[in-house]
Amino acid sequence: MKNPRALFPLLLMCWTLVGCSSASLPNRDSDGFSGQLTITGSSTVAPLVTEIAKRFEKQHPSVRIDVQTGGSGKGIADVRLSVADIGMASRALGSDESDLTAHRLAADGVGLIVHASNPIVELTQEQIIAIYTDQTNDWGDVGGDNDKIIVVHKAEGRATLEVFLEHFGIENPAVKSDVIVGENEHAIKTVAGAPGAIGYVSIGTAEADRELGVPIKLLRLGGVEASTATVASGAFPMSRPLNLITTDSPIPLASEFIRFCQSPDVHDLVRSQYFVPIENEPDRAK
Incomplete structure (x- = not known):
């Protein structure tokens, strides 16, 4: 029988390789979602998105979502600069923002x-x-x-x-x-x-x-x-849409989070923030 001590370096190498391989693989939940999203923009929208993000993270433990304020203009600029995956805007997109896509979240x-x-x-x-x-x-x-x-x-x-x-x-x-x-x-x-x-x-x-x-x-x-x-x-004359803003090709995790934000699963959160849920909103709207 070979000396067990002679096998130790080989076993140690195998354990190290296995450990490195496991660490390099992203942790994924049962639906395959993992990673991090950065969301910036409207201080009106941020508290709602923060609550939705907590619920989304609970359902997808391998996802982390960072929500930051700074105003609608910042959210739009950050998406354009690829600083944020999603922007928050408490207004509609302007004619000079046609390079972006607005995803209706609620009304205010x-x-x-x-x-x-x-x-x-x-x-x-x-x-x-x-x-x-x-x-x-x-x-x-x-x-x-x-x-x-x-x-x-x-x-x-x-x-x-x-x-x-x-x-x-x-x-x-x-x-x-x-x-x-x-x-x-x-x-x-x-x-x-x-x-x-x-x-x-x-x-x-x-x-x-x-x-x-x-x-x-x-x-x-x-x-x-x-x-x-x-x-x-629709009776109040000064109202506005609350939107999530992306490029025309958001990353898959951002698309899934937006789908969740527009679903009936979060209508209770929308109402708890004193906003009006959007019913049957299309996924993408310019």
Whole structure:
């Protein structure tokens, strides 16, 4: 019989090769999905996508999904630069973005908010334009208490900014703001802390914060209550799509995640974030 000690180096080599081979193979779940996705963009969409990602990861343990905010513009730019696999945009794609594909995730409305103590419940289109273009500076001039109006506006690259400007037909340079904010929560915190402030945010986010006791009020627009219910019915005039953005040829894992995001399996998560689920949405829509 050969000396067992002489066989040890050979056995050690075999174990090393097996170990290296196993380490080089990706771990896959039963459906064959593994790897990592990077998703960046809209702060409106991010909380929802984060919750969906957790559920997807639970079903596919070999997948990791990193969700980052920064605004719709960043999400779109990151996809173009191949920095992100998927972008998040709380608006439709523009005519200069035809190289990308939008995958509808949900719908949301953009609503005007004031402090809960403000007696105003609705402003006309003309009054809103006058407030944001520095023609009206006091709440007393639009039926409220005599108090200075603090105009809260969104930073460039925010989808709510684009939706707001387009709806009211205002050019951004014409807006005279007192405070520039980024994410919806920043705008809500600013308005909640200043009784004379007015801003505009995602209706879903505003409803969620209001239920938590944040002292804000959503204003009616065109006689229609600002709520997820009126967004769902199509009655609310200032609404927008919430999209996932990819190139025309996303990687298979990104396509599978988008399919999951559009499925009825996540409608409960969509509603929990105060958005409106999209029924029977095509997989790909320019």
